[in-house]
Amino acid sequence: MRRENRVKLIIIGLVPVIYILNIILEGLPEIVEKYYSTTINKFIREALNMITGWLPFSLAELLYYFLVAxxxxxxxxxxxxxxxxxFINRFVNLLCYLSILYILFMVLWGFNYQRQPLSDTLGYSSNSFITSDLYNLCDHLIERANILRAEQVEDEKGVTAVPGGYKEVFTRLQDSYKxxxxxxxxxxGHYGSAKAIAISPLMSYTGITGMYMPYTGEANVNYNIPPFxxxxxxxxxxxxxxxxAREDEANYIAYLVCSFSEEExxxxxxxxxALIYSMNAxxxxxxxxxxxxRDKYSQGLLRDMKYNSDFWDKYQGRAEEISNNINDSYLKGNRQEDGVKSYGRMVDLLLAEYRDNH
Structure with a gap:
């Protein structure tokens, strides 16, 4: 067997090994947290950002097109x-290509799905919750939203506007994370700012608001969404x-980090x-x-809620359905067994924080 073919088979053979390792690590979240997420992988992620963070455009987007092509x-x-x-040689080439993508994904980022729960990391209590807890959380968030909404700049439609534009927002978020x-x-850590996706208007038809690219370490955002x-x-x-890695935890972190900002x-x-997810629950x-x-919403908050809902109604269709199915399969493939339903678990973190602080 030629050396080239042996290398390809070795690469393909690594896939089941890494997959089994991932299953084993699912039962060892503290090990993943200590020896991968906060050490080896953090070094990798920061190193990638040293390379790509200074670029004024999304290398991830270009790489995505190249990889699909x-x-x-x-x-x-x-x-x-x-x-x-x-057929056999070319099928091996295809498997080798897919294997390389999978191996790099897991090494560069994918094992983070098995790190310890965010509630443990942040020291939140894990008591069960009742309906009155959820009611009190929603009431609290509505009060905060109404106060903050009164301080926002409005456009000609009476909807919250962000005069500085998305680039300024991305820059200011660095301070929030700091x-x-x-x-x-x-x-x-040392990471680059989020970057706008060039085809954001088209991306809206998929219902996707952002994308993280493990191969470049870049956080990418659909800038076509409502500015607020x-x-x-x-x-x-x-x-x-x-x-x-978990979507529900990333949602909660987004809320938490925004709360650390000094800018309203x-x-x-x-x-x-946070209010959208809590009120849906x-x-x-x-x-x-x-x-x-809902009767407690201010008029400004109601306008923003309606604008956000109307915005996404415009983009509903077959593309969003396909995208949602793909995303669902992706989450389940990374052992988030609830698939897209896992996004709703953000509310548990909000409830835990609220109970610990009130």
Whole structure:
């Protein structure tokens, strides 16, 4: 067997080894936290950001297009190989390509799915919650949102605007993370700012608001979303950048980090995100209480909620459905067995924080 083929087979053979290792590490979250997430992987993530952080554009986006094009090329040549009696060699090439992507994904970031729960890291109590706890949380968030909303700049439609633009928001979030890092060391580190995705308007049709690229260490944001969601969305992707892989935890970190900001537009973005998730949970739990709480929204907050809802209604369609199915499979593939439903677990972290502080 040629040396080239032996190397390819070794690479392909590493996939089941890493997959089994990932399953084993699922039962060893403290080990992953100590020896991977906060040490080896943190070094890797910061090193990647030293290389890509200074770039004014998203290298991740360009790399994504290249990797997809390369995948298409491998698939096409494999199919053509059926008719030229080269199928086996070209199929091995395709498997090798996919294996390299998987191996790099896991080494550069993927094992973070098995790190210890964020509630343990932050020292939150893990008591069970009742409906009244959720009601009190929502009431608290509504009060905060109303106060912060009164301080926001409005556009001609009476909706919250962010005059400085998304680039300024991304820059200011660095300070928010710096402040959060003083309180919680796991958020500290040297990372680049979030970056806008060039095809954001098209990306909106998928329902995706952002993307973290493990191969470059960049946090990427769909800038086409409502401006008052720029900060919380960027903070979410920057949480992935800091090694927090679970979507529900990244959502909570986005809220928490925005709360550390001294600027009210960033605080509002975080509280708005938390309020959406908490009120959705309240609606599922007790609709009568949900409508009682909703009556407490200020007029400005109501306008922003309607604008956010109307915005996403425009982009609903087949592309979003396909994207959601892919994302669901991706989450389950990384052993988040609830798939996209895991996004709702953010509320447990909000409840834990609220109970510990009130």
């Amino acid at each position: 390369l995948l298409i090329w491998f698939v096409v040549t494999t199919v053509v190989g059926i008719f030229k009696k080269r 402040q959060a890092g003083k309180e919680y060391k796991v958020f500290s 969601m720029w900060a919380s969305t960027a903070a979410h992707e920057m949480a992935h950048q800091r090694g927090f 537009d960033i605080q509002y973005s975080g509280v708005f995100l 309240m609606y599922r739990e007790d609709q009568e209480s949900y409508y009682q709480l």
